[in-house]
Amino acid sequence: MTDRKTYEILADAFLQEGVAQCFALLGDANMNWATALAGAGCGMVYVRHEHCAVSAAMSYARATGDVGVATVTCGPGVTQIMTALPAAVRAHIPLVIFAGEAPLKANWYNQAIDQAPFVTACGAAYHALHHPDRMAVQVRDAFLQARTERRPVVLGVPFDLQAMPWTGAQTLPAPSQSLMPDLSPVPPHxxxxxxxxxxxxxxxxxxxxxxxxxxxxxxxxxxxxxxxxxxxxxxxxxxxxxxxxxxxxxxxxxxxxxxxxxxxxxxxxxxxxxxxxxxxxxxxxxxxxxxxxxxxxxxxxxxxxxxxxxxxxxxxxxxxxxxxxxxxxxxxxxxxxxxxxxxxxxxxxxxTPADSTPFPQEPGLLDPRDVVSALDAALPLDWEMVNSSGHCSYYFAQMPGRPVAQFHTIREFGAIGNGISYAMGVAAARPDRTVVLFDGDGSLLMHVQELETILRHRMNILICVLNDGAYGSEIHKLRAEGVSDEGAVFGRPDLGRIARGFGAAGVQVDDLADLPRLVAGFDKTKGAAIWDFHISDKVFSPVIARAHPPVHR
Incomplete structure (x- = not known):
């Protein structure tokens, strides 16, 4: 017998798997476990939205080559990660997510939900940990499954069971890596x-x-x-x-x-x-x-x-x-x-330019191709580049001279709004480096609250935004079809002022000749900043042009 709680043993089981970083948003069903994990020495990034916890764990896993770990509470905490899970599945990223579950002893609990169908519908695996004697082994097996199948595994542990005194074995099972087959590379026939x-x-x-x-x-x-x-x-x-x-x-x-x-x-x-x-x-x-x-x-x-x-x-x-x-x-x-x-x-x-399509120049607005070219010339080669999704991602991908180890892209599910989370994951994986996020205005605004997370955790992240005042892919597709784009246009928010409201640096970049000076300044100060580039919404990528010929433009 021991006077330790079950959640403490479960935290130890994660630590035995070599977990050094966890991305978390706390609630009733995971807060004691997460606190025990942090108290035992695991690095924690406490985010403002559950989706961002799992998305950050994705990019952390991609950057490190290890299993990403995140934790959310039960019920709404789980439903909030339904976009991140299929993205990780399609990108073949191994994750283990401690989600908790509603208490088994309660006749009614307002956050109770059958979590497994939600998770498995996304292509991830779900393990319900309902038998304390097996819990430590189930944690080990979750990591083994994530490593071998390269997909997310979600653990549901009722929080009343977590709070019980531990009555199981006093020693933890061997970690998953010790069980992984040591396979030699397969030669060809x-x-x-x-x-x-x-x-x-x-x-x-x-x-x-x-x-x-x-x-x-x-x-x-x-x-x-x-x-x-x-x-x-x-x-x-x-x-x-x-x-x-x-x-x-x-x-x-x-x-x-x-x-x-x-x-x-x-x-x-x-x-x-x-x-x-x-x-x-x-x-x-x-x-x-x-x-x-x-x-x-x-x-x-x-x-x-x-x-x-x-x-x-x-x-x-x-x-x-x-x-x-x-x-x-x-x-x-x-x-x-x-x-x-x-x-x-x-x-x-x-x-040869990546795209030489002629577009009329609009006064006071930048061509996104010029912005990317200028950024590529000004940003140091050893800074970590993170490309988001959406219309802007085509332009930011056109930096062929950047090495693969410093350019991070996850966009298999085609969802926008992930960029700031991916940048946080890379920043946690490589804390001694400066991270540059390339994003669009619509994507950034989906989870702009994570600026506070970046500042609180003292991450060095520069966010470069192509701001066309709209959802870029949608306006160009709607215009190509000759229908109103009103529902996809929302105007150009002052992203620099928004950044400053959070306590970060923020500036609207009107003259690309200023970039070397701005880069040098950020290199000295570090921290968090948004550089807002107001671009023409009349310039569209070759991807859009091929899929939606501009017959109605």
Whole structure:
């Protein structure tokens, strides 16, 4: 027997899993557990909205490569995270969320709800911890499931059970990491490599596209060597953008966010080698991006169909790095009579604007493409960049020279409003770095209350906002369809004044020539700030232009 409470033992079980950071919003069903966790030395970020706790844990997990941990209370605390959960599921981000549950002994409790169907409907797993003797093992198993399945696991623990004296085992079970299989990278089958080498030998326009699987496997150098060996160009998926940031033949993003030169080159490709990439619809632009190419997928779990489309014609099951290295070693000499990797093409890749569509200049307003270009030139390369979602995210993604380790993107669910949470997660993961959030006005205003969280936790986060006074994607789509955009337009709030109201710094940037001075100033003061860029709402991205031709504009 012990005089310790069950919630204290559960906190110990989390700490044994190596949890160093938790994102929290307290309520009846989690406050004692969270207080015990904090008292035992775990770092805590106390946010102002439950959604932001889970979203911050997502970006923390992506930045660290570990399991993200968050806690919310039962009932409304759980329903508030219904947007974050599917985003984490689709991004394959491992999370463990301590949610609590209504007390079992109560005949009625106003926040009681059957939580499991909500959670499982989002694609996450739900574990109800109702038997104290099994609770510590269930915590361990939740972390094991999150690590192996790379998705969120929500724990429901009735708070009357949490408050009971602990009567279970005095020792905790072995942590999940000690049970994880220590698997060696999977080498490719020699026959698969021989067949792929023949395809490469027959192709004349090859592009190697790397995804997050290539990043995790450390396959970047191998992909470069392969491209050099077969006269290929390089590209990445959006989450892996920056993997080849300093390569002259880097086309950057393959997908809906592709630049003009990238789309041109991919249209010429007759062979695409996708390395550690799921070949999702966005990566292929729904099959239109490299329509003439034969597609090969090198992956530990190659997919026949990805998001309703045939993923590839040829599949090689292998670790990304080992598969690419084996292919490079198997290549024979190339003809070389009509090389693709030329100095002229490298110059075009370096100098061609991502989007050269002409738009009329509006007095007193900035072109978002100019804003991003100026920010890219002014911001230090070692600052952490966080890209949000929405119309603005296309422009902010056009920074091909930024390394993958310092550019964070999670947008698989397409939800806006996550940016400030993602920035907090990165700031918690890398507290010695300056974090720059790129966001839109509509997205930022959804959770602008977290400015107070940033200040209270002394995070160094600079927020750069493209402010078009509207929900950008919606106004451009509505205008393209020739209908009123009134419901998506709300005017340009003074975001600098809002920031100052919270106690942060805030300024409206009208002259892009001021950016080097502003960057130098922020580098000295650190803290939190919003830079508000009023942009033209007449400029729309190529993504919008392709999906919604401007016949009614």
């Amino acid at each position: 020699p026959g698969d490599i021989a067949g792929l080498a023949r395809l490469v030998g027959e192709a004349r326009r090859i592009v190697v596209i790397a995804g997050l699987g290539a990043v995790r496997a450390g396959a970047g150098p191998a992909c470069r060597a392969l491209a050099e060996g077969c006269d290929a160009l390089l590209a990445t998926t959006l989450p892996a953008r920056g993997l080849f940031h300093d390569d002259p033949f880097n086309l950057s993003i393959a997908g809906g966010f592709s630049s003009d030169i990238t789309r041109s080159c991919l249209a010429e490709a007759d062979l695409v080698i996708a390395v550690g990439a799921s070949l999702a619809s966005h990566t292929t632009d729904a099959g239109k991006l490299f329509a003439k190419a034969r597609v090969v997928q090198i992956d530990t779990a190659p997919a026949a169909v990805s998001q309703g489309r045939v993923a590839a014609q040829v599949h090689v099951r292998a670790d990304a790095r080992l598969g690419v290295e084996a292919l490079t070693a198997a290549l024979g000499p190339r003809d070389g009579s009509s090389p693709w990797r030329t100095d002229a093409l490298a110059d075009r890749i370096r100098t």
